[in-house]
Amino acid sequence: MKEVKYRFSPNISPKTIKVIKAIDAGLNLLYKSRAKKVDVKEITVTQFAHIGDLLLTLPGLKRLKATSNLKVKLVVNSQNYAIAKRLNYIDEVYVADAPWFARGPQKSYWNFIKQLRKIKSDVIFDIRGDLRNNVFLKFFTRKKALVGYGVGGGGALLNEEFDFVYQGHASEFTTPIFKYLGLPESTNAAHWHEDDVPFDPLPDDNLPLNFVAVHLGAGAQSRRWTIPNFIQVIKGIALSTPVCVMGVAQDASPEELEIISSIPNVINLVGKYSLLQSISVVKRSTAFVGLESGFSHITGMLKKKAFVLFSGTSDINVWKPCSFYENQITLLQKRVPCDMGTGCGKFFCDDNICLKNIQPAEVIDLVNDYLRELRSESLIAS
Incomplete structure (x- = not known):
């Protein structure tokens, strides 16, 4: 059993942390053999969180598409779909609204599960490292392998658990997937261009030259x-x-x-x-x-x-x-x-x-x- 150095937000209660660790202990007893060799032709990256989290993921996604021959798919929440559907380095976009990331009263676990059931991929890579993400992706999606982080719990559910770099920048959360897939060494910045951010022209361009x-x-x-x-x-x-x-x-x-x-x-x-x-x-x-x-x-x-x-x-x-x-x-x-x-x-x-x-x-x-x-x-x- 791999020793986990957990990563929790300081506002999570000690009681909740105890529950997560207890669940993890049980999962480690149930799921002892996890490694799985998969022939990967397509990969799905899940980013259920907010717009800032998605944006920090984009350079890694661009690099993934640029350095592989894989079909690259992305899972985002409804609010981020407007940007995600316009990314020319993403082949397919799914929408899944995780209730724990919802801002506002509209939270539906049943709807979330129905959205997850539409996801099909050789490999699913969740970059968050959250127990809830790992549980729902494990049991409600169709995939050959689930990979990601166990720092928030649920590492036993992963076929490959990546080492987490503590205090590392969020834009580098995608880094372990390149080694997992056997892709050439590179950097996110080497593949990123400012025009990779989608935009629409203004209907009435009255902006000053400099502002x-x-x-x-x-x-x-x-x-x-x-x-x-x-x-x-x-x-x-x-x-x-x-x-x-x-x-x-x-x-x-x-x-x-x-x-x-x-x-x-x-x-x-x-x-x-x-x-x-x-x-x-x-x-x-x-x-x-x-x-x-x-x-x-x-x-x-x-x-x-x-x-x-x-x-x-x-x-x-x-x-x-x-x-x-x-x-x-x-x-x-x-x-x-x-x-x-x-x-x-x-x-x-x-x-x-x-x-x-x-x-x-x-x-x-x-x-x-x-x-x-x-x-x-x-x-x-x-």
């Missing part, structure tokens, strides 16, 4: 900054450079959006465009300012300069946006006792001091210094 994109939102309440702080930043940047403000209507109140719209040199795009159209906005921008969110990861994948306000809820070493050149991503993070060094794991926080400690003036100075440097090098118009 800073500011995105107001984040998926979790604990990762959000106050809109008054954002308004200060927008005003500070807009004194010298046009600003396009992005997000969804729920990110700010009508009164706050009205204030944003009234700021000179600012274009309010909140709620105006689809996800894929909004990617076009970032693609056109000179720089991006935002929170620890899907759009910060999109900016990283587009190889754009980004200033990211990072909370204390997740491990910055693991979950920071991808960068492809020096100083591409500027991370602003204030360490606080409750971040536990690896992130507290909270989705809701009554007093998210990790973000409250980031001051608007600090953000304004960093962005404006960068823009001044570009102007001095004549890379953008004055």
Whole structure:
């Protein structure tokens, strides 16, 4: 039996961890012989989690397609389907909505099982390392082999359990599959191009030649900054450079959006465009300012300069946006006792001091210094 060094979010209760370890002990008694030789012609990668998790997986998927002759399939949740179906290095996309990753009241285990029953593959590779993922993929999908990680439990259900690199960046979670498949050595970055991120053109292209994109939102309440702080930043940047403000209507109140719209040199795009159209906005921008969110990861994948306000809820070493050149991503993070060094794991926080400690003036100075440097090098118009 392989000794497991478990990886759990700090907000998981000790009782839950005991239950997972007890289940693991039972599974190890039941599933002692797991290795399985498979003739692989197709592989399915499962990524049930949120948009940021999917985006960090994309360079590995591109490399997998580029270095093999395999049919590469992908499983995502409904919210990520709009991006996944447009990936030209993915041959087929399945949708499966894992209830434990759902944001909102709509959670159906029965529907999830029906979605899983449609999946058929030689090999299924789950990159999460979660007991629930491993259990449901083991018993409700059609495959010859299931491979992945056991760090969250359920390693005994895998035909091949990969070694997990602790504190390793999430974009490298796909790395063990290349050795498993006997593929040539390479790197994700060697195969990645900014145009590998799908986008839709804007229906009305009225954007300035040079501008800073500011995105107001984040998926979790604990990762959000106050809109008054954002308004200060927008005003500070807009004194010298046009600003396009992005997000969804729920990110700010009508009164706050009205204030944003009234700021000179600012274009309010909140709620105006689809996800894929909004990617076009970032693609056109000179720089991006935002929170620890899907759009910060999109900016990283587009190889754009980004200033990211990072909370204390997740491990910055693991979950920071991808960068492809020096100083591409500027991370602003204030360490606080409750971040536990690896992130507290909270989705809701009554007093998210990790973000409250980031001051608007600090953000304004960093962005404006960068823009001044570009102007001095004549890379953008004055």
